[in-house]
Amino acid sequence: MKFVLTLLFLPVMLYANALQDAIDRAKPFATITLGSGIFKGHIVIDKPLKIVGEKGAKVVLDAGGSGSVVVLKSSHITLENLTIRNSGTRKEVFDSAVKGENISDITVKKCRIDNALYGINLSTANHCYILSNTISSVDEKIPLRGDGLKFWYVNDSKIEGNTFLKVRDVHLDRSNRIRIMNNRFLQSRFATHLEFCHENNITRNVYRYNETGILLEASRNIKITENKILSSRGAAGIGVVLRGGQGIVIAGNTIKYNAKGLYIDAKPSREIKTKRIITKNEISFNLEAIHFHAIISNNVLTWNSIHHNLEDIVKDITDYKNLNNEVAYNYWGQYRGFDRNHDNIGDTPYVINRYFDKLYTYDNKIKFFYGSVVMALADFMCEIAPFTEPEFILEDKKPRFQN
Numbered sequence: 123m124k125f126v127l128t129l130l131f132l133p134v135m136l137y138a139n140a141l142q143d144a145i146d147r148a149k150p151f152a153t154i155t156l157g158s159g160i161f162k163g164h165i166v167i168d169k170p171l172k173i174v175g176e177k178g179a180k181v182v183l184d185a186g187g188s189g190s191v192v193v194l195k196s197s198h199i200t201l202e203n204l205t206i207r208n209s210g211t212r213k214e215v216f217d218s219a220v221k222g223e224n225i226s227d228i229t230v231k232k233c234r235i236d237n238a239l240y241g242i243n244l245s246t247a248n249h250c251y252i253l254s255n256t257i258s259s260v261d262e263k264i265p266l267r268g269d270g271l272k273f274w275y276v277n278d279s280k281i282e283g284n285t286f287l288k289v290r291d292v293h294l295d296r297s298n299r300i301r302i303m304n305n306r307f308l309q310s311r312f313a314t315h316l317e318f319c320h321e322n323n324i325t326r327n328v329y330r331y332n333e334t335g336i337l338l339e340a341s342r343n344i345k346i347t348e349n350k351i352l353s354s355r356g357a358a359g360i361g362v363v364l365r366g367g368q369g370i371v372i373a374g375n376t377i378k379y380n381a382k383g384l385y386i387d388a389k390p391s392r393e394i395k396t397k398r399i400i401t402k403n404e405i406s407f408n409l410e411a412i413h414f415h416a417i418i419s420n421n422v423l424t425w426n427s428i429h430h431n432l433e434d435i436v437k438d439i440t441d442y443k444n445l446n447n448e449v450a451y452n453y454w455g456q457y458r459g460f461d462r463n464h465d466n467i468g469d470t471p472y473v474i475n476r477y478f479d480k481l482y483t484y485d486n487k488i489k490f491f492y493g494s495v496v497m498a499l500a501d502f503m504c505e506i507a508p509f510t511e512p513e514f515i516l517e518d519k520k521p522r523f524q525n
Contacts, residue, residue: 163191170198194222200229209238218243240268254283273297343369354380383408418444429455453522461523472521475512
């Protein structure tokens with residue numbers, strides 16, 4: 123039978139060491155239930171425990187602006203229904219609301235993290251469950267914030283149902299088999315940033331007003347599915363960035379109102395084993411739907427709806443051939459053709475070329491004038507009588523005629 127220690131205190135009081143004393147006295151695997159109150163931070167948990175705020179209670183752990191609020195030094199710990207706030211601001215020691223390393227079976231659930239430099243910071247850990255929390259960083263400009271969630275060498279874990287608001291990043295480094303599901307990411311820098319991560323799923327999340335929604339670097343076998351990635355901020359606001367990696371699937375997402383919907387940084391030296399599947403997405407109302415840096419190769423681009431973008435496909439460096447792409451059955455809002463046999467497939471392929479006369483394709487200062495009468499006339503002249511030989515970008519041999 124689990125030992126239950128209940129602490130019931132009057133609201134809005136600071137109890138020096140009361141919670142730490144209870145933790146020190148509790149037996150392993152006990153449950154400490156807290157009533158409303160403000161408890162002093164700098165808590166160290168060095169045994170398996172559950173610390174749970176009573177239903178309806180406002181339980182606050184407050185570090186007073188220095189150090190980390192809760193430090194985990196044991197596996198099998200649960201924190202639930204707590205407000206954890208006011209960590210220190212020292213980046214070199216990763217002052218955090220919750221910090222731990224070399225542990226496993228950690229659950230942080232239904233907590234509110236406010237004014238903490240780093241929210242939840244776990245390293246060399248397994249089976250960590252970050253569920254239904256609201257996490258924000260210090261009230262500073264983005265470069266001065268910390269990560270709302272930082273995983274380093276964390277495996278076989280779940281991040282689900284959380285709201286990350288005004289943090290710097292949610293950063294996963296060398297962390298594998300992580301499920302990132304049903305979260306909201308708002309007003310941050312790299313809302314979901316994965317480096318050297320493998321076999322992770324990012325699904326059914328909502329991204330709004332971040333500088334970049336999802337950034338993948340050198341990661342393998344990542345699935346990005348059924349997310350809403352909207353309104354990335356700034357002239358370079360990007361929905362999804364892919365840098366290197368293998369076996370990337372981007373399927374069933376809505377990517378709207380960004381400067382760039384997808385940005386694919388594909389270096390020729392890294393493209394041998396790369397395979398990207400981009401299918402069944404709606405990519406619309408962006409300045410650029412898909413922006414390729416350098417080479418366009420090893421992409422499967424099928425059954426997408428790509429419409430109402432200023433540019434469908436942009437390639438910013440010449441001199442690289444486009445290789446091994448499968449492009450078919452996409453709906454292109456800029457396709458100009460007919461469907462005489464009514465099979466919903468255009469009678470002619472949709473061929474995307476880049477005309478060197480189109481300076482606005484790669485010059486943001488000129489792009490400011492896109493849509494003006496002069497630019498519309500120049501665009502029209504490029505297509506009917508190009509002044510230079512166009513560069514082939516992509517061809518959809520079977521474009522869908524209707525969405």
